[in-house]
Amino acid sequence: MAELADLPHPPGRYPLVVVGSGPGGLQVSYALRRLGVEHAVLSEDDAPGGMFRRWPVFQRMLSWTKPFTPFEHRTREYERYDWNSLVADEAEHRALMPALMDGSSYFPSRPEMERGLASFASRTGIQVRYGCRWESTLREGSDFVLRTSDGDFQAPVVVFAVGVAQPWKPPTPGLADVPHYGQFKPVESYADRRIFIVGKQNSGFEIASGLLPWARQIVLASPSPTRLSVNTHSLVGVRARYVQPYEDHVLAGGVVVLDASIEAVERAGEGFRVLTQSAGEGGRRLAFEVDEVIAATGFTTPLRDLPDLGVATFGQSRLPAQTPYWESATVPGVYFAGTATQGFAGLRKHGIPSNSGAVQGHRYNACVLARHLAETRFARRLPRPRLRPEGIVPFLLGELTRGPELWHQRAYLARVVSLDPDRGVLDEGVLPLAHFVDAAGPDAVAVTLESNGKDDLYPVAYVRRSGQVGEVEPMPPHPLHEFEGEEYVRALTGALAPIVSPTLSRL
Amino acid sequence: MPVQGDVVNTIAAFALFADLTGPQLEEMAHVLDEAWFQDGERVVRQGFRGAGVFVILEGSAAIRVNGVDRATLHAGDYFGEISCLLGEEPVADIVAAGRLRCLVLPGQQVETFLTAHPRVMFRLLQGEARKLRNTTRWLS
Numbered sequence: 001m002a003e004l005a006d007l008p009h010p011p012g013r014y015p016l017v018v019v020g021s022g023p024g025g026l027q028v029s030y031a032l033r034r035l036g037v038e039h040a041v042l043s044e045d046d047a048p049g050g051m052f053r054r055w056p057v058f059q060r061m062l063s064w065t066k067p068f069t070p071f072e073h074r075t076r077e078y079e080r081y082d083w084n085s086l087v088a089d090e091a092e093h094r095a096l097m098p099a100l101m102d103g104s105s106y107f108p109s110r111p112e113m114e115r116g117l118a119s120f121a122s123r124t125g126i127q128v129r130y131g132c133r134w135e136s137t138l139r140e141g142s143d144f145v146l147r148t149s150d151g152d153f154q155a156p157v158v159v160f161a162v163g164v165a166q167p168w169k170p171p172t173p174g175l176a177d178v179p180h181y182g183q184f185k186p187v188e189s190y191a192d193r194r195i196f197i198v199g200k201q202n203s204g205f206e207i208a209s210g211l212l213p214w215a216r217q218i219v220l221a222s223p224s225p226t227r228l229s230v231n232t233h234s235l236v237g238v239r240a241r242y243v244q245p246y247e248d249h250v251l252a253g254g255v256v257v258l259d260a261s262i263e264a265v266e267r268a269g270e271g272f273r274v275l276t277q278s279a280g281e282g283g284r285r286l287a288f289e290v291d292e293v294i295a296a297t298g299f300t301t302p303l304r305d306l307p308d309l310g311v312a313t314f315g316q317s318r319l320p321a322q323t324p325y326w327e328s329a330t331v332p333g334v335y336f337a338g339t340a341t342q343g344f345a346g347l348r349k350h351g352i353p354s355n356s357g358a359v360q361g362h363r364y365n366a367c368v369l370a371r372h373l374a375e376t377r378f379a380r381r382l383p384r385p386r387l388r389p390e391g392i393v394p395f396l397l398g399e400l401t402r403g404p405e406l407w408h409q410r411a412y413l414a415r416v417v418s419l420d421p422d423r424g425v426l427d428e429g430v431l432p433l434a435h436f437v438d439a440a441g442p443d444a445v446a447v448t449l450e451s452n453g454k455d456d457l458y459p460v461a462y463v464r465r466s467g468q469v470g471e472v473e474p475m476p477p478h479p480l481h482e483f484e485g486e487e488y489v490r491a492l493t494g495a496l497a498p499i500v501s502p503t504l505s506r507l
Numbered sequence: 508m509p510v511q512g513d514v515v516n517t518i519a520a521f522a523l524f525a526d527l528t529g530p531q532l533e534e535m536a537h538v539l540d541e542a543w544f545q546d547g548e549r550v551v552r553q554g555f556r557g558a559g560v561f562v563i564l565e566g567s568a569a570i571r572v573n574g575v576d577r578a579t580l581h582a583g584d585y586f587g588e589i590s591c592l593l594g595e596e597p598v599a600d601i602v603a604a605g606r607l608r609c610l611v612l613p614g615q616q617v618e619t620f621l622t623a624h625p626r627v628m629f630r631l632l633q634g635e636a637r638k639l640r641n642t643t644r645w646l647s
Contacts, residue, residue: 223530224537261530279534314543314608321543321606329545330606345542349557351613411557438549452557453615471555471596 008127009040011151015378017042019146020161021128022050023117023359024338024366027086028159029126031370034089037378040155041126042148044133048121049114050338051165057184058210059110062202062239063358065097066106073098079404083360084108086120087367087404093124107241136305144333157377159369161337164317164357166302169295172198174265178272178293181207190214193291196274198262200226204296205242208255212244219288220245221258223279233453234352260286265293301340306331319343324435325372326365335373341365346412346434350452354412364405364413368430384418384426389500392417392425393492396447400459400483405430406449410457414446419499437462437469443499447492450474459483461495514541514610517564521583523634526626538620539610544568544603551587551601558597559613560587566607571600579604588631591617 016032018025021043029041045053056062063083071077073095079087085097097116101108108116121128133149146153167180179185181203187210194217197204201222208218220226226246227237238246248255260276263285267273271291278284300318307313312321312330320336321329322344328334336343341356355361374380387395399415400406406415416428420442428444436446446462456477462469472495475488514536518524524535539562544550550568551558562585569576570586577599580586590597591614612620621628 222537223534259534261533277530279528279530283528283530312543312606315541321545323545329543343543347552347555347557348542348559348611348613349555350615351540351557351559351611437552437555450557453613474556 007129007132007150009042009129009153011148011153013143013154014038014040015155016040016157016159016373017144017146017153017155018159018161018337019043019134020050020163020338021045021048021121021130022052022161022163022338023086024161024163024340024362025050025128025159026117026121026126027363027366028161028337028370029128030086030088030120030124031367032373033124033126035370035374035380035382037370037374037380040153041128042132042134042146042153043128043130044149046130048117048126048128050117051163052110052113052117055165055182056110056203056206057181058206060105060107060241061110061113062107062241063360064106065101065108067098067101067103076404077402079360080402080407083358083408084113085116086359087363088120088124093120096120096123134304137309139309142333157333157335157373159335159337159373160303160306160320160340161366162302162340164299164301164319164339164342166300168300168316169297172262172265174267174272175262175293175295175297177267178265178295181294181296184294187211187214190292192216194271194289195219196221196272196288196290196293197296198222198265198274198293199296199298200224200238200257201296201298202238202242203298205238205245207294207296208245209242212248212255217254217256217290218245218248219256219258219274219290220249221256221260221262221274221276223259223261225259226257232352233451233455235355235358236351236353258286260284301343306334309334314343317342324432324438326369335369337366337369338362344432344434346432347437349411349450352411352451352453354410355408356412360408361412364409364430368413368432371429382429384423384428387417387425387427389425392445392496392500393489394484395427396445396461396492397459397484397488400447400449400488401481403430406447411448411450411460414448414462416444416446418442418444433462436464440467443502445496445499457481459488459492461492463495463499465499514564517582518562518610521562523562523583523585523627523630525630527624531624535610539612542609542611544607544609546603546605548603548607549600550603550607550609551590551597551599553598553600554596556596557614558587558590559611560585560591560617561601561609561611564608564610567604568607569602569604571602572598576602585631585634587614588617588635590614 016039018041066081069081074091136147138145195215196219229237245255249257260278263275274288320343414433444464458477459475461472568580570578
């Protein structure tokens with residue numbers, strides 16, 4: 001066992017501290033190091049992996065990594081098909097997941113996911129002080145002091161990548177006495193039992209799917225109707241992997257999916273009695289006699305004492321309220337990475353949320369955040385590649401067709417090109433769309449992909465002209481998602497005409 | 508089930524949800540997402556597609572047309588419904604005036620939601636009637 005003195009990042013003052021060694025913490029640390037931003041990384045775990053060291057219960061991810069695609073594994077374009085690897089600038093560190101998977105499924109197992117994260121940390125040389133538990137937080141001038149099990153860490157900027165994985169149960173009478181999703185027992189112990197699952201999100205349906213060959217009866221209940229991702233055209237709703245219990249329900253096969261409020265859970269002999277009331281006409285009341293009750297009722301963000309410091313939170317998951325660059329909306333200097341970045345929802349166009357709650361979404365947030373921190377907090381001026389004016393449209397259509405950031409963070413991250421008479425035409429990189437549409441700046445265009453919950457995804461451009469940003473008429477979807485044809489060239493050229501022509505005349 | 512108990516208690520006092528039973532209020536707290544905005548943040552953007560209907564839980568918001576504030580909305584008020592009902596882009600920005608907490612219903616779910624909850628639809632219709640009456644008085 002390493003002596004405390006041998007561990008990286010001893011207690012002390014740093015320009016920046018990252019808390020967490022799950023995918024969010026590892027990705028932001030990698031990106032900060034690439035940009036030359038000195039920082040310390042602390043984790044209470046003893047190895048990388050975050051929540052994937054424990055969950056999901058039934059051991060397989062909901063996110064896929066496709067081994068065979070039109071693109072080579074070590075390319076940026078492949079990231080569109082690989083939802084699980086962390087992202088890197090160097091080809092040799094990209095797409096680590098496919099090589100670690102045994103090929104039996106394109107949804108990696110939990111141990112495969114954990115190995116992928118550990119492999120990324122070790123190959124890229126990310127230094128984490130493991131076994132160092134953040135316990136409390138203080139302000140000291142413009143610094144934050146993190147009290148930890150190893151001593152005090154001080155920094156003016158802290159990035160918390162602590163996940164949204166703290167089990168949460170609503171205060172329903174009796175529910176406190178039943179196990180949460182995270183306390184699921186070995187599946188064999190549910191053989192021939194009647195199981196009541198509170199909650200109809202993915203975690204509830206995951207448990208129900210695993211119990212199908214074992215349980216005598218399964219009831220899934222919550223107040224609102226079940227939504228399926230195949231119907232919402234997004235990750236909103238139950239994923240196709242877990243829809244089997246729903247089919248059993250609609251075919252009357254022994255699973256009950258109920259839209260009802262859970263009024264109380266009572267002890268009844270060796271088992272439980274669950275009292276429910278429907279929200280429908282008449283408010284039908286039902287009582288279920290069951291052997292087991294499981295609360296698949298969600299998770300919260302383990303922010304410890306940050307709310308006492310003024311960090312505002314909202315919603316059932318107690319997500320920290322954030323700016324478009326994932327800084328606490330109420331305590332400057334506190335930033336977030338990983339799944340907690342859901343706390344900035346973006347434009348919520350058509351009600352479709354970002355994918356910030358999953359690796360394939362928040363890995364890009366971390367890269368954008370690292371660039372933002374490097375420029376705004378550490379006085380780095382990062383290069384903006386210059387484009388030829390005639391190259392703007394092909395460049396942006398190429399990004400719309402193959403850019404993984406836009407594919408995974410629709411209507412949330414955007415590729416931005418600015419047109420300035422003094423600086424010329426510059427690729428500003430990937431930015432939060434909400435920042436682009438609400439912030440001042442030179443004439444510019446941002447492109448992103450969007451979904452409206454019913455049609456195939458489609459490209460959209462936002463044009464800033466003389467300080468005003470407008471949304472251009474969306475471009476049509478394409479059955480093969482190829483947005484580089486003549487139709488798209490015409491549409492984007494037309495959208496850009498008001499800013500390109502005046503800029504060119506002044507260049 | 509008192510999920511998001513504070514949300515249920517808060518909306519129980521709103522005119523829009525005045526006719527709902529306890530389980531129906533619980534359902535609202537499940538179906539509608541919660542959103543949080545900082546001072547000055549745009550909640551609805553004039554001319555942008557894909558907005559939703561927002562119900563203010565806490566805080567205030569300004570109705571801003573072409574950069575000019577026209578009115579202020581408070582807890583229990585809702586906005587965004589006109590563009591959702593008409594399938595058109597909003598004709599005003601809605602801007603948080605201080606910290607703002609809302610419930611959100613995506614635009615494409617509005618029709619299904621209202622037809623499934625006729626008492627909410629009736630209350631919303633009453634609200635629209637009041638707005639029309641006030642506008643008529645103002646014009647006359």
